[in-house]
Amino acid sequence: MQSQPRQGGHPRRWPILGVLVFSLLVVVLDNTILNVALRTIADPGRGLGATQSELEWAINSYTLVFAGLLFTFGVIGDRLGRKRVLVAGMAVFGLASLVSAYAQSPEQLIAARALMGLGGAAIMPQTLSIITNVFDPTERARAIGIWSAAVGLAVAIGPITGGLLLNHFWWGSVFLINVPIVTLGLTGMLLLVPESRNPDPGRLDPLGVLLSIVGLVSLSYGIIEGGERGSWLEPVVLGPIAVGLAVIALFAWHEARTDHPAFDVRLFRDPRLSVAVGSIAFCFFATSGVFFFGSFYLQSVRGLSPLEAGAMMLPFAAGQLIFSPYSPTLVRRYGAKAVCTAGMLLVATAMVGYLLCDETSPLWVFGVVAFVQASGMAHVMPPATESVMSALPRERAGAGSALNNTARQVAVAMGVAVLGSLVASVYRGELSGLLARLPAGLPAQVRHAAGESIEGTLALAARLGPAGEGLIEPARSAFVHGMHVAVVASAIVAFTGAMLVLRWMPGRPAPAGRRPRPAPAEQRL
Known part of the structure; x- marks a missing residue:
């Protein structure tokens, strides 16, 4: 039976929001847990011996399938029922997590991650669609603010959770942790979440x-x-x-x-929607590289354990938790344009701030910059998401949710690909001369792998013993140089996004006392 939106919202709307937020955690948590496990998965002894390009594909096989199917699953949810699709997506995600945990090669992990992307694509748009349907417009911004804060919380608690797991278990535990979360989420959905669908759904x-x-x-x-x-x-x-x-x-x-x-490009005719989607894309493109190469910086360059590296992301969690809930209040007071622009400028500032992080800088510098980055993102996501959702009628909530999340996932995939490749190019260029002077008997394949990533170089240094000690410091220096080039590119992207928001996002709404009066009833007939 279809649940219809009612005045004042669904009577169980806040418990429903809790279930949806808990379910959303598993989708976002998985990627951030993976980030802290990348170095371990790259280790031939403790992990799968994955190369940097294979690690990038382990991330992008998930995000590209996720992004490619989001809009379709938004329509499927509108047609078949959002609760039904949400439950199915959670089940697929849990099964794929189990397969990922026991992958025997990088290729198997990449394939299992693609299956996880399929499940995630079914989950994400339904959560925001159901929120839009069970909450009255007067409470929707607050609910979306909590939803956005949950995304930020998952981004932050993922690394510390991954570090704890890797300190006690094998690398596959970072995926196995999803299974009990999925089980609890499915139970809550079946008991609390109402069914809803679009009475006039689109075709596939x-x-x-x-x-x-x-x-x-x-x-x-x-x-x-x-x-x-x-x-x-x-x-x-x-x-x-x-x-x-x-x-x-x-x-x-x-x-x-x-x-x-499947992806309604005609929606971009609405400037409020198009600029809001653009701000999400620019924000996540700029910041995605930090989550990818930040783990290598903290572990391979600074020598932290996975748990210590995960703990270094706690300032990011603090920034999200402190500022995300207050973002809607700031939007009501100052307008979406001012809040979003300020948030994007904070993100750009944080990207520049990472230039202060090198081989010997105090670790608290990284924590402060991560806090600034999180604060900026907390002021971008809620107003941008609310702008997207409020630009569409309730019956198109699935399309709006998919549009919002497609922009984020495509931006993450392209950010990891572009910024990760930029780091790899700079790194290989920095070390090419040094690797060329290694003993001539060294196989070309080993030499190539050593130049592809810092983990490859450190593995070769360990293999060579005392003769390889001269590789360690140049490798760390080359990686930091590549990271600095990438964060400069990220800062440019974030600043460009801020200027686009400042130019085209609608400003502060007119005060209530100055709004046009509704026409008399007889004139509206």
């Missing part, structure tokens, strides 16, 4: 879904391959990038003309 768009995934995967492949090879002018790099861009252009053309788009 298989061609659009296929084009989006092919385009994004091809583009990501070319970018990651360029970073791995250290050369961007080879056909194996330029070819996939060109194909990816062409397919994405074809996808946009198709979506603008079909009457049942």
Whole structure:
């Protein structure tokens, strides 16, 4: 039976929000737990011996499938019932987590992560759609603020949870932890969450879904391959990038003309919505690289354990928890434009702040910069998300939720690919001369792997014994240089996003006393 929105919202709306937030935690928590486990998974002895490009694919196989199917699952939820799709997505996510935990090779992990992306794509849009339907518009901004704070909390508690698990168990435990969370979430959904659907749902768009995934995967492949090879002018790099861009252009053309788009590009005609989506994308592109290479900086360069590296993200958690709940209040007082612009400028400032982090800087500097970064993101996500959702009618909540989350996931995938490849290119260039002077009998494959990532170099140094000690400090210095180049690029992206928000996002709404009076009843007939 379909649950209809009622005046004042659903009577169990706050417990429902609690269940949805708990369910959302597992989707976001998984990626942040993975970040702190990357170094362990790269270790040939303790992990799977994954290369940097394989680690990037372990992240992007999830995010690209997630992003490519979000809009489709928003429509499926509108059609079949959001609760039903949410429950199915949680079940798939739990099963895929179990498979990931026992993967025997990087390739198996990448495939299992893609399956997790399928489950995550079914979960994420339903949570925001159900929130939109069970909350009255007067409370919706507050509920979305709590939803956004939960995302930030999961981003922050993931690393410390991953560190605790890795200190006591094998690397697969970072995925196995999802199973009990999924079980509890499913129980709460079945007991509390009402069913709802769109009375006039759209049709599915298989061609659009296929084009989006092919385009994004091809583009990501070319970018990651360029970073791995250290050369961007080879056909194996330029070819996939060109194909990816062409397919994405074809996808946009198709979506603008079909009457049942998988990703409705016509929604971007609303400037409030388009700028809000853009701010989300710019924000997450700029910050995604920090979560990817920050783990290597803290563990491989600074020598912290996984638990200590996870603890270094607690200031990020504090920033999210302190500021996210108050963001809607600031929006009501100063307007979405001012709050969003300030948030993006804080993110840009944080990216510049990471330039202060090197091989010998005090670790508290990293913590302070992470706190500033979290504070900025806390002032971007709630107003941007509310702008997206309020620009659409309730019956299109699934489309709005999918649009919001697609922007975030595509930005994360492209950010990891571009910024990760940028770090890899700088790193390989810095070490190429030193690696060329290694003993001639060293296999070319080993030499190539050593130049691809800091973990590869440190593994070679350990293999060479005393002869490899001269590689350690240059490797750390080269990684820090690559990280600094990436954060400068991130700062430019975040600042550009701030300027776009400042220029085009709607400003502060007119005071209530100055709003136009409604027309008399007889004039509205």
